[in-house]
Amino acid sequence: MTAAVRDIWRHPIKAHGRERLAQVDLTVGAALPWDRVWAVAHEAARFDDAAPAWAHCRNFTRAAGSPSLMAIEAEVDEASGRIRLTHPDRPEISIDPADPADAARFIAWAGPITNPDRPQPARLVRAPDQAMTDTDFPSISLINLATHAAVAAEVGQELSPLRWRGNLLLEGLAPWAEMDWPGKRLQIGSAELEVVEPIVRCMATTANPVTGERDADTLGALKRGWGHQICGVYAVVTQAGTIRAGDPIEVRP
Known part of the structure; x- marks a missing residue:
């Protein structure tokens, strides 16, 4: 083969x-287009919003600590920049991550499937020139x-x-x-x-x-x-x- x-x-x-x-x-x-463009900074993250840049994965909510996140599926509309997300335990949601109101809705959506014993999701972040790969x-x-x-x-x-x-x-x-x-x-x-x-x-x-x-x-x-x-x-x-x-x-x- x-x-x-x-x-x-x-x-x-x-x-x-x-x-x-x-x-x-x-x-x-560059990474794959739209791959890990955004990341979920948790409440203990040391991420500089004033000068956003690639940051270590320890600053982000991840499946290593919150295994339920592994069940999320996504679909990107590249023309509009919107992302549709589904999870077996959450209602479907569609967001524009760049829109503050949508980003806040997403953080609220992700909270119930995040391990309560870990730092909780706080905000969506991105680096302008690099994907948030590990x-x-x-x-x-x-x-x-x-x-x-x-x-x-x-x-x-x-x-x-x-x-x-x-x-x-x-x-x-x-x-x-x-x-x-x-x-x-x-x-x-x-x-x-x-x-x-x-x-x-x-x-x-x-x-x-x-x-x-x-x-x-x-x-x-x-x-x-x-x-x-x-x-x-x-x-x-x-x-x-x-x-x-x-x-x-x-x-x-």
Whole structure:
């Protein structure tokens, strides 16, 4: 089987919803369009609203501490800038994140599905020139579905690959093939990506993306089976272009 992209996903509000795409146009030095453009700063966040810039994930409400957030789905209307969000325990909501009134409605909407024992969501924030990825560079995350299957086998139950919140889900590879990719380039569609580093995982991956409940010890499985907490790799765009679901992948030195 030829290595290829099976799915493309973006997460317009960091840790608060995912959206599947058929194709995406990539730009050098940027994350996926509309991926993690916004983030939810919590009440203890050290985020400078007067000089907004990329900030560490510790400043934001995330599924690592609030697993119910994993069950949010999102849909972006790029023409209007509105985002529609759904969750099994909340009414559907549609917001323009740039509108203060809509942003306040969203914070109120997200509160009941945020862990009450963690700092509570306070405001929507963004950096004007960089996505709020977990890396301090504009990354795109790649998940090898064969690696995912190996982790699921170690856990001993079927798992959704959406637990990893990746941008590109890849099929047709050997398990852990991506561990040899840092420093290499990938030709996918008309775009080129350079793989930078592996992704060290957190508690968010223990939560079911359908129910938002913690139901699988993914971190324990990674440690038992392979002695680390890595699944997936981060890459950056080195050549602009379009990627479509089904596009083959060519790995280059």
